[in-house]
Amino acid sequence: MAQMVLEGVSEFLGEAHGLLIDGEEREARSGERFDVLDPATGEVVATAPSGGPADVDDAVAAAREAFPTWRELAPAKRAELLWHLGTRIAQLADEFAQIEALDNGKPSGEALAVDIPLCSEIFRYYAGWATKIEGSTIPVSSGSFHVYTRREPVGVVGAIIPWNFPLLMCGYKLGPSLAAGNTVVLKPAEQTPLAALRLAELVTEIGFPPGVVNVVTGFGETAGAALAAHSDVDKVTFTGETTTGRKILEAAKGNLKRVALELGGKSPNLIFADADIEAALQGTYGAVFFNQGQCCIAGARTYVGEEVRDEFVDRLVRRAREIRLGSGLDPATDMGPLVSHEQLQRVTGYIESGIAEGATVLVGGERADDPDLASGYFVRPTVFTDVDHSMRIMREEIFGPVAMVASFASEDEAVALANDTPYGLSAGVWTCDIKRAHRVAAALDAGTVWVNTYGWFDVAAPCGGFKMSGYGKELGEETLASYLRTKTVWVDLS
Numbered sequence: 001m002a003q004m005v006l007e008g009v010s011e012f013l014g015e016a017h018g019l020l021i022d023g024e025e026r027e028a029r030s031g032e033r034f035d036v037l038d039p040a041t042g043e044v045v046a047t048a049p050s051g052g053p054a055d056v057d058d059a060v061a062a063a064r065e066a067f068p069t070w071r072e073l074a075p076a077k078r079a080e081l082l083w084h085l086g087t088r089i090a091q092l093a094d095e096f097a098q099i100e101a102l103d104n105g106k107p108s109g110e111a112l113a114v115d116i117p118l119c120s121e122i123f124r125y126y127a128g129w130a131t132k133i134e135g136s137t138i139p140v141s142s143g144s145f146h147v148y149t150r151r152e153p154v155g156v157v158g159a160i161i162p163w164n165f166p167l168l169m170c171g172y173k174l175g176p177s178l179a180a181g182n183t184v185v186l187k188p189a190e191q192t193p194l195a196a197l198r199l200a201e202l203v204t205e206i207g208f209p210p211g212v213v214n215v216v217t218g219f220g221e222t223a224g225a226a227l228a229a230h231s232d233v234d235k236v237t238f239t240g241e242t243t244t245g246r247k248i249l250e251a252a253k254g255n256l257k258r259v260a261l262e263l264g265g266k267s268p269n270l271i272f273a274d275a276d277i278e279a280a281l282q283g284t285y286g287a288v289f290f291n292q293g294q295c296c297i298a299g300a301r302t303y304v305g306e307e308v309r310d311e312f313v314d315r316l317v318r319r320a321r322e323i324r325l326g327s328g329l330d331p332a333t334d335m336g337p338l339v340s341h342e343q344l345q346r347v348t349g350y351i352e353s354g355i356a357e358g359a360t361v362l363v364g365g366e367r368a369d370d371p372d373l374a375s376g377y378f379v380r381p382t383v384f385t386d387v388d389h390s391m392r393i394m395r396e397e398i399f400g401p402v403a404m405v406a407s408f409a410s411e412d413e414a415v416a417l418a419n420d421t422p423y424g425l426s427a428g429v430w431t432c433d434i435k436r437a438h439r440v441a442a443a444l445d446a447g448t449v450w451v452n453t454y455g456w457f458d459v460a461a462p463c464g465g466f467k468m469s470g471y472g473k474e475l476g477e478e479t480l481a482s483y484l485r486t487k488t489v490w491v492d493l494s
């Protein structure tokens with residue numbers, strides 16, 4: 001495998017990278033580092049500094065100090081830096097894809113098709129917005145005044161991101177924050193710190209002023225908790241588990257900082273009998289197995305119209321059986337390992353609970369133990385039937401390559417089943433009946449509804465959940481607005 005790694009990647013992995021604070025690479029104050037594992041082998045590929053509360057203090061202080069300069073910088077200059085960053089990411093796509101494969105386990109081809117171009121595009125899209133943040137003039141009736149609004153950055157943003165899209169999540173948080181004129185302290189997930197450390201090098205190379213972007217690698221309970229609680233952070237934006245989101249909300253209340261939470265899901269995917277079944281099958285395959293099923297928007301609950309259920313399930317199972325497991329570095333790999341041993345245990349634990357509660361495994365249902373996979377965190381793509389909403393596998397987020405397939409008899413039943421969840425992140429609808437498509441899209445309690453497609457993202461289209469999937473949007477103009485505060489100015493003209 002070693003010979004497949006690009007030179008730039010082995011060079012990057014060969015050096016011990018520091019935290020990025022105030023434009024400098026630094027070791028954590030504790031001097032400690034933690035291991036970064038290749039989930040396909042369980043081997044250590046690098047180490048990262050174990051940042052803690054003292055490092056978060058330093059990073060927040062640097063971000064605070066950099067804030068006046070950054071917010072006053074000509075918008076066109078901010079735009080130029082963001083655009084440049086997007087371009088560099090695209091130029092280094094092959095290297096980033098390998099870094100993601102080694103750190104997260106995902107197939108590098110998927111990273112090249114999705115994570116990296118979207119991340120690059122996010123920086124370019126928000127670069128465009130930097131010069132278009134406008135207030136308004138307001139015609140008031142209560143006297144002779146010139147009233148106008150200014151849209152200002154909120155200040156210092158703390159961004160806490162997960163491991164499922166390590167580079168892409170950096171873009172989700174940094175793009176709109178920086179375009180709006182905020183400075184940022186970014187804490188990547190402890191499982192996958194490498195993309196953020198590589199990005200930190202680019203930030204320095206491109207010439208962002210020191211302190212505008214700070215990267216503190218470290219653990220959730222230490223570095224993450226300190227950032228969420230910090231009294232000089234004005235907004236915390238988080239993506240991850242719902243229970244962690246609740247902790248962050250609790251920690252944030254001290255200084256009433258703004259909170260954006262992009263949390264878990266248990267998204268339904270409805271396949272009506274009148275759908276293009278081949279297209280629905282393709283879409284469902286991606287909805288459940290893309291990124292090893294480690295997607296907040298995974299369409300984990302598949303509901304199929306009774307009339308076509310058997311045929312659909314057969315075909316889905318056949319496809320699942322053909323999936324080739326392997327290292328994300330290997331171009332022949334369809335599906336990589338789960339991100340960590342902890343995640344492996346979690347997912348296999350859910351599979352066991354499904355079996356114990358009476359669901360039927362049609363394919364998969366176990367860790368992969370082939371000699372070349374046994375030391376990695378591989379789970380075989382799994383399809384369950386005979387499932388109902390009393391089972392944990394139908395209620396809780398599994399975050400692995402596990403599909404649950406149930407059926408429905410009517411449109412009303414489909415909608416009721418779809419909405420019977422505490423989550424509300426996304427949903428899929430497959431039908432050739434245009435009236436039904438819009439009717440069902442309106443009835444679903446989910447922040448994104450895909451009709452005759454699934455999991456499509458574009459930087460211009462906002463996404464984000466309802467209910468226990470959190471609040472606050474990602475991407476699009478709406479997200480930019482969430483990183484701004486509105487000031488109203490009254491000038492007496494009388």
Ligand code: NAI
Nearest residue numbers: 161162188189219220224225240241244263264296397399
């Ligand atoms: P997590 O929510 O604990 O971790 C996400 C980020 O939050 C990481 O950077 C972590 O260091 C940080 N964090 C953890 N505890 C924190 C705390 N007390 N204060 C501040 N920051 C904290 O997710 P975890 O434990 O890695 O995965 C567990 C489950 O969460 C997964 O099985 C999956 O179901 C769900 N998850 C959902 C994601 C999504 O995109 N919605 C992403 C990652 C995980």
Ligand code: MG
Nearest residue numbers: 220240241244
């Ligand atoms: Mg956790």
